[in-house]
Amino acid sequence: MSAQIQHLVGGEWLTGSGGELRSLNPARPSIVVAEGAGAVVSDVDAAVAAAGEAFAAWAATPIHQRGAVLLAAADVADRNAEAWGLELATEEGKTRAEGVGEVRRAAQILRYYGNEGDRQAGEIFASPRAGEQILVTRKPIGVVGVITPFNFPIAIPAWKIAPALVYGNAVVWKPASTVPLLAMRLAEALTAAGLPAGVLNLLVGGSAIGDAIVGHTGIDAITFTGSTGIGRRIASAAAARGVPVQAEMGGKNAAVVLDDADLDLAVEQVMLGAFRSTGQKCTATSRLIVTDGIADRFLAVLAERARALTVGDPTDDTTQMGPVVNDSAHKSISTGIDTAAAQGATLVAGGVPYTDGPLAEGYFIPPTVVELNGTSADVWTEELFGPVLAVKRAGDADEAFALANDSEFGLSAAVFTQDVTRALQAVDHIDVGVLHINSESAGADPHVPFGGAKKSGLGPKEQGGAAREFFTHTTTVYLRGGKAGA
Numbered sequence: 001m002s003a004q005i006q007h008l009v010g011g012e013w014l015t016g017s018g019g020e021l022r023s024l025n026p027a028r029p030s031i032v033v034a035e036g037a038g039a040v041v042s043d044v045d046a047a048v049a050a051a052g053e054a055f056a057a058w059a060a061t062p063i064h065q066r067g068a069v070l071l072a073a074a075d076v077a078d079r080n081a082e083a084w085g086l087e088l089a090t091e092e093g094k095t096r097a098e099g100v101g102e103v104r105r106a107a108q109i110l111r112y113y114g115n116e117g118d119r120q121a122g123e124i125f126a127s128p129r130a131g132e133q134i135l136v137t138r139k140p141i142g143v144v145g146v147i148t149p150f151n152f153p154i155a156i157p158a159w160k161i162a163p164a165l166v167y168g169n170a171v172v173w174k175p176a177s178t179v180p181l182l183a184m185r186l187a188e189a190l191t192a193a194g195l196p197a198g199v200l201n202l203l204v205g206g207s208a209i210g211d212a213i214v215g216h217t218g219i220d221a222i223t224f225t226g227s228t229g230i231g232r233r234i235a236s237a238a239a240a241r242g243v244p245v246q247a248e249m250g251g252k253n254a255a256v257v258l259d260d261a262d263l264d265l266a267v268e269q270v271m272l273g274a275f276r277s278t279g280q281k282c283t284a285t286s287r288l289i290v291t292d293g294i295a296d297r298f299l300a301v302l303a304e305r306a307r308a309l310t311v312g313d314p315t316d317d318t319t320q321m322g323p324v325v326n327d328s329a330h331k332s333i334s335t336g337i338d339t340a341a342a343q344g345a346t347l348v349a350g351g352v353p354y355t356d357g358p359l360a361e362g363y364f365i366p367p368t369v370v371e372l373n374g375t376s377a378d379v380w381t382e383e384l385f386g387p388v389l390a391v392k393r394a395g396d397a398d399e400a401f402a403l404a405n406d407s408e409f410g411l412s413a414a415v416f417t418q419d420v421t422r423a424l425q426a427v428d429h430i431d432v433g434v435l436h437i438n439s440e441s442a443g444a445d446p447h448v449p450f451g452g453a454k455k456s457g458l459g460p461k462e463q464g465g466a467a468r469e470f471f472t473h474t475t476t477v478y479l480r481g482g483k484a485g486a
């Protein structure tokens with residue numbers, strides 16, 4: 001039986017009055033995971049009003065108390081990790097193990113921000129005037145619009161909503177309409193943990209709801225993760241209203257494998273980077289640059305591993321890679337592979353659609369590796385957001401680093417070498433927000449900054465101490481005693 005989609009406004013769970021929404025199981029699209037009516041634009045007014053009303057009392061609540069709510073929500077998420085992880089796999093398509101891991105990761109993020117009160121420390125400056133000190137205090141911004149993607153249906157919302165809340169903001173949240181069930185689970189965890197009514201409002205719906213949030217005069221800041229096209233649209237609408245934006249957008253992340261790399265380690269990590277979560281991560285490895293001395297051996301082993309990957313229903317524990325999220329993703333990725341072939345790319349592995357059996361019924365794409373021999377192809381520049389890896393060879397490390405930078409994006413990269421000099425050159429030369437030396441391009445710890453360089457990101461970074469830059473503003477206080485001449 002499918003779950004009922006509901007919206008959370010002012011502490012009440014409501015049935016929507018908009019168009020019918022359904023999240024389908026991408027491995028078996030005849031199965032409906034959650035269904036119900038979507039939100040309508042007037043719900044945005046109600047949600048923003050509820051958030052505005054709840055804001056003052058929440059902002060005035062001591063940060064340790066706000067954190068205690070997040071800590072309790074982390075416990076709820078951990079207690080439900082197995083059940084919600086299975087739902088996540090069923091709704092989004094990543095494997096059950098990854099789904100359970102993601103729910104636990106959301107709990108870890110909630111816990112990290114739950115302890116934020118203990119880390120708050122301010123700044124005091126010397127004053128050029130006698131009897132005065134200058135201090136800097138932090139305040140919440142107000143009502144934050146949160147717009148999240150399908151690919152981490154609980155972890156990305158947690159890493160936006162947890163800092164928003166702990167710093168005293170109220171939230172109006174629109175998740176991707178492909179993953180409403182997991183959004184409801186996070187909202188449930190927070191309400192069960194005692195979050196006051198109206199502090200978090202959840203509206204499930206399509207782009208009209210997102211646009212209404214972005215354009216609403218009661219929204220004081222917007223945090224977004226998703227495609228570059230939508231991110232730029234949000235950023236320009238927000239700029240017109242003078243509203244700050246934090247946008248995490250596309251990636252075309254390179255793995256660079258140099259001649260001296262440990263081949264087994266590099267193959268294993270490139271496989272994880274390219275194919276875990278079916279390549280549906282903004283941090284996934286979608287480009288591979290391999291230097292000539294190791295290229296033939298590396299590509300032979302990589303092709304063999306890619307072909308041997310067990311693709312199937314994500315709830316089956318032998319499955320290593322599930323489907324992509326929905327029909328339109330399946331179509332656009334398949335078209336991307338066909339275009340690559342038409343533009344002269346050579347198929348190294350995969351690339352041939354499944355035509356019968358359960359893999360043809362679901363939104364499955366084979367793990368695909370294509371090599372570009374001196375050709376330029378869209379698969380090198382455009383994010384397909386699926387299990388497709390485009391390969392180029394390089395004569396030496398300098399050329400390899402230059403190819404890694406050959407993208408308008410700059411989210412993450414991975415470099416495989418055992419030569420510390422080369423590793424340090426990579427740090428200097430590769431222009432990305434997140435660089436992994438000898439590990440895959442995806443992955444992010446909650447206590448360190450996350451976000452991209454170049455066209456991958458806009459505004460302050462996420463996670464760790466960086467999140468405070470976005471979710472608070474400062475008041476600089478010139479503090480003097482009140483007695484004349486004292």
Ligand code: UN1
Nearest residue numbers: 225281282283442443444
């Ligand atoms: C990760 O690499 O584990 O949308 C997290 C995304 C990123 C998060 C990546 N914002 O894929």
